[in-house]
Amino acid sequence: MKDLYLFNTLGRKIEKFTPISENIVKIYCCGPTVYNYAHIGNLRTYFFEDILKRILIYNGYKVYHVVNITDVGHLVSDADEGEDKMEKGAKREGKTVWEIAEYYTEAFKKDLHELNILYPDVWCKATDNIKEQIELIQCLEKKGFTYITSDGVYYDTSKFKNYGKLALLDIEGLEEGKRITFSEEKKNKTDFALWKFSPKNVKRQMEWDSPWGKGFPGWHIECSAMSMKYLGETFDIHCGGVDHIPIHHTNEIAQSEGCTGKQFVRYWLHGEFLIQEKGKMAKSAGEFLTLPVLLEKGYSGLDYRYFMMMTHYRKKLKFSFKALDSAKRGFNNLKDEIIKLKDSISYSKDSNIVINTSRLNFWKDKFIENINDDLNVTGGLGVLWDMLKDNSLNPKEKLSLVYDFDNVFGLKLKEVEREEIPDEILKLVEKRKAAKLNKQWKEADEIREEIRKKGFELLDHKNGETEIKKIK
Ligand code: AMP
Ligand code: ZN
Numbered sequence: 001m002k003d004l005y006l007f008n009t010l011g012r013k014i015e016k017f018t019p020i021s022e023n024i025v026k027i028y029c030c031g032p033t034v035y036n037y038a039h040i041g042n043l044r045t046y047f048f049e050d051i052l053k054r055i056l057i058y059n060g061y062k063v064y065h066v067v068n069i070t071d072v073g074h075l076v077s078d079a080d081e082g083e084d085k086m087e088k089g090a091k092r093e094g095k096t097v098w099e100i101a102e103y104y105t106e107a108f109k110k111d112l113h114e115l116n117i118l119y120p121d122v123w124c125k126a127t128d129n130i131k132e133q134i135e136l137i138q139c140l141e142k143k144g145f146t147y148i149t150s151d152g153v154y155y156d157t158s159k160f161k162n163y164g165k166l167a168l169l170d171i172e173g174l175e176e177g178k179r180i181t182f183s184e185e186k187k188n189k190t191d192f193a194l195w196k197f198s199p200k201n202v203k204r205q206m207e208w209d210s211p212w213g214k215g216f217p218g219w220h221i222e223c224s225a226m227s228m229k230y231l232g233e234t235f236d237i238h239c240g241g242v243d244h245i246p247i248h249h250t251n252e253i254a255q256s257e258g259c260t261g262k263q264f265v266r267y268w269l270h271g272e273f274l275i276q277e278k279g280k281m282a283k284s285a286g287e288f289l290t291l292p293v294l295l296e297k298g299y300s301g302l303d304y305r306y307f308m309m310m311t312h313y314r315k316k317l318k319f320s321f322k323a324l325d326s327a328k329r330g331f332n333n334l335k336d337e338i339i340k341l342k343d344s345i346s347y348s349k350d351s352n353i354v355i356n357t358s359r360l361n362f363w364k365d366k367f368i369e370n371i372n373d374d375l376n377v378t379g380g381l382g383v384l385w386d387m388l389k390d391n392s393l394n395p396k397e398k399l400s401l402v403y404d405f406d407n408v409f410g411l412k413l414k415e416v417e418r419e420e421i422p423d424e425i426l427k428l429v430e431k432r433k434a435a436k437l438n439k440q441w442k443e444a445d446e447i448r449e450e451i452r453k454k455g456f457e458l459l460d461h462k463n464g465e466t467e468i469k470k471i472k
Contacts, residue, residue, distance in 0.1 A: 001060050004372045006052075006237075007314060009245060009268040010166055014374055017267065019236050024062045027053065028227040028265075029120070030240040030248065033070040034104035035089030038111055039288035040304065040319065041274035045241040047305065048271035048313035048375070050117040052239065054408045055371050065120040066230045068223060069108075071101035072126045072206050072216055084216075087205060097205045101127075111291045114301030116410045122230050126222040130208050133217045133225040137194045137210075139259040149185035152196040153212050158188050160254045166268060167246040192251050193218035220251040224264075228256060238265040242272055271313045277320055289319070299328060302411055306331040309377055309409065331411070332472050337388055338402060338416045341395045355397055363387045363401055371408055380408060419470040425456050429468060432458075 004017040019025045029049045032038050038046075056063050072086060089104075090097045112119065126133075137153060140146050145159050157163045169190070197215040198207045207214050227235065233256070240249060249268065256264035276289075294304055307327035311317040363383065370379030384405050388398060406413040432447040448458055452471070459467040 002368050002372055004059055005374055006267055007374050009270050024064055025056050026231040026235040027063060027065045027237045028231055029067050030223060030244060031067040031069050032108050033085055034101045035085045037290040038108050039290055043111060044274040044308055045271045046117055047308050049239050051375055051377050053118060054410060055375055058408050066122040067120040068226050069105050069123055069125045114291055115305050116412060124226045129226050132229050133221045134210050136221060136225045136259055145258045152193045154191050155194055155254060156187055157190040157254060160258050163254055166253055167250050194221050220248055221255060224252045224255040233260045233262050235265060237267045237269060239269045242270045245270055272316050274317050274319055303328040303331055309381055312378055313375055335416045338413055339418050341399045344395045359392055360397055367405055421468050425451060
């Protein structure tokens with residue numbers, strides 16, 4: 001097994017990866033809050049996690065992957081105040097919160113499928129794990145980490161040693177009223193709710209009995225409870241977007257380590273944001289792009305995947321349709337290369353082409369060198385293009401490397417086929433050929449235009465042949 005290096009947010013440096021158990025890597029990724037569609041920024045985070053998973057598998061590890069579905073209890077602000085996102089979504093659409101959760105969970109899974117993102121081994125819903133969350137809060141209560149206010153059970157962050165260690169938080173320097181507001185009854189600015197009481201005189205759609213009163217879990221407790229339930233008290237990798245570093249993941253560490261007294265997670269990996277030309281892409285900002293919108297505009301999920309692959313996961317990525325078009329062109333060129341390779345193999349009379357293993361290994365090593373350097377899949381893509389230009393490789397060797405690398409890219413390159421040309425188009429091409437022979441140039445041009453409208457373009461080659469290409 002080759003060495004794999006990952007950037008660990010905990011400590012802010014690249015580290016050699018070693019799993020707790022020899023062959024199985026346990027990963028937890030924070031999933032969606034299902035009160036709306038995921039936007040294409042959210043999807044960038046799930047894409048980066050997919051690349052991580054595929055690279056681990058490529059390196060010979062088995063991966064056990066858990067993703068949660070947040071279907072309860074997130075409040076609109078970071079400060080455990082304001083409206084509940086789920087109830088807000090339900091009100092907007094005139095549905096129950098349960099219907100909203102179900103609908104957007106399915107929409108989310110569909111998006112992942114379009115992007116060829118591998119599903120996790122376990123999807124776990126917050127509402128299916130209320131008991132585990134209550135037990136974790138009880139554990140924290142027993143160890144003296146909690147206090148009760150008029151609106152809930154809170155975590156006293158001053159009791160947890162090294163509370164800001166992941167985010168390198170400057171606790172003293174946190175400015176009140178900025179990102180974290182300081183409600184009257186909170187003892188410290190960074191304290192957060194573990195359990196919120198249902199407001200008096202208001203019937204919430206989602207609420208549960210607890211030792212502290214009827215209510216619902218706080219923002220962060222579900223991820224601590226469910227990750228430890230499925231992966232153990234200490235596991236290998238925890239991921240999410242960079243916005244989770246200062247609050248959500250910092251609080252997860254405080255909850256889990258406060259209860260168990262053990263290290264919670266060994267490697268914390270965070271993906272940078274996708275931004276729009278206008279700035280941040282956020283669901284709360286109202287206007288955001290979703291994958292179905294891209295599909296409607298004629299892009300495929302894999303076009304968007306290729307676009308995301310052009311930038312390292314720890315760099316900000318600016319989205320624009322111009323950049324997406326350029327990525328799509330690159331992806332189409334790659335598919336054309338693959339079709340040419342397939343054609344040359346099927347036309348080749350010599351079916352027993354000798355495979356040059358040392359040259360194959362040379363390229364494979366180069367590929368691994370890139371992807372194992374903190375998930376540099378962009379570099380891996382560069383290796384693919386360089387390899388395609390290597391004249392010392394025959395088409396069969398090239399294709400075998402393309403398929404091998406695609407286990408990491410996930411671009412479904414094996415399925416790339418020359419487009420079937422419908423009979424209707426073939427007939428029109430024949431008609432145009434006849435018109436040209438009769439020097440009926442105007443008619444020939446009109447037929448070409450008709451063919452173009454039906455989605456195909458004609459390329460007349462110097463040898464007199466006409467190539468038919470589907471317009472992508
Ligand atoms: P949410 O559904 O808001 O909890 O977000 C789901 C995931 O998307 C989390 O891991 C976030 O960190 C991540 N995320 C949110 N906004 C963006 C963005 N603009 N670009 C990349 N990832 C994001
Ligand atoms: Zn989480």
